[in-house]
Amino acid sequence: xxxxxxxxxxxxxxxxxxxxxxxxxxxxxxxxxxxxxxxxxxxxxxxxxxxxxxxxxxxxxxxxxxxxxxxxxxxxxxxxxxxxxxxxxxxxxxxxxxxxxxxxxxxxxxxx
Amino acid sequence: xxxxxxxxxxxxxxxxxxxxxxxxxxxxxxxxxxxxxxxxxxxxxxxxxxxxxxxxxxxxxxxxxxxxxxxxxxxxxxxxxxxxxxxxxxxxxxxxxxxxxxxxxxxxxxxx
Numbered sequence: 001x002x003x004x005x006x007x008x009x010x011x012x013x014x015x016x017x018x019x020x021x022x023x024x025x026x027x028x029x030x031x032x033x034x035x036x037x038x039x040x041x042x043x044x045x046x047x048x049x050x051x052x053x054x055x056x057x058x059x060x061x062x063x064x065x066x067x068x069x070x071x072x073x074x075x076x077x078x079x080x081x082x083x084x085x086x087x088x089x090x091x092x093x094x095x096x097x098x099x100x101x102x103x104x105x106x107x108x109x110x111x112x
Numbered sequence: 113x114x115x116x117x118x119x120x121x122x123x124x125x126x127x128x129x130x131x132x133x134x135x136x137x138x139x140x141x142x143x144x145x146x147x148x149x150x151x152x153x154x155x156x157x158x159x160x161x162x163x164x165x166x167x168x169x170x171x172x173x174x175x176x177x178x179x180x181x182x183x184x185x186x187x188x189x190x191x192x193x194x195x196x197x198x199x200x201x202x203x204x205x206x207x208x209x210x211x212x213x214x215x216x217x218x219x220x221x222x223x224x
Contacts, residue, residue, distance in 0.1 A: 034212065041217070043215030044203070044215045046213065046214055049212050087154055087155075089154070095168070096160055096167055096170075097167075097210030098211075099168050099170065100155075102154030104153055
């Protein structure tokens with residue numbers, strides 16, 4: 001069964017304490033992997049797209065990496081404004097290009 | 113507008129009633145998606161349009177759900193004979209390329 005699993009479900013960090021979020025996937029051929037940020041009461045905000053193992057993308061304090069079975073979202077020296085739920089989604093060859101499978105997300109809290 | 117606009121932002125309806133949810137995508141985006149999100153879950157795919165046609169409607173849960181995009185821009189998600197289990201946040205997204213989608217803020221539907 002095609003699925004996406006994110007861990008941990010929740011993560012509490014002190015400001016400046018770096019960490020990583022994990023997204024593991026089992027799909028019938030990965031077309032692309034996407035990271036989104038979602039604030040309470042808002043729609044997901046697009047962060048990154050990764051297409052092949054070994055690929056990396058960076059944006060401010062965030063860096064996303066991809067292997068053949070999982071992706072990591074590394075957060076370096078986080079600030080309180082990085083607090084949000086981070087969602088991972090995959091597009092796979094068993095589905096249409098518009099059909100993304102989302103994980104349940106990791107809720108990140110960064111305390112000052 | 114600059115982003116994806118969804119109306120209404122909140123909708124409360126009685127069980128058995130008909131509802132319409134509207135989505136105005138980013139101008140020029142040919143791909144449009146509908147997802148729904150329950151509390152504590154990631155978004156769940158409903159339907160994907162490429163232009164005016166539904167490229168993939170495999171996520172629509174049953175025949176009470178229907179969506180249209182007659183002119184290739186605005187889309188309406190229609191739900192007949194609403195049930196309490198339909199309560200969720202309905203998210204619309206659009207993009208130039210499939211997957212890297214920009215989401216609206218969602219319509220929170222509550223069926224009482």
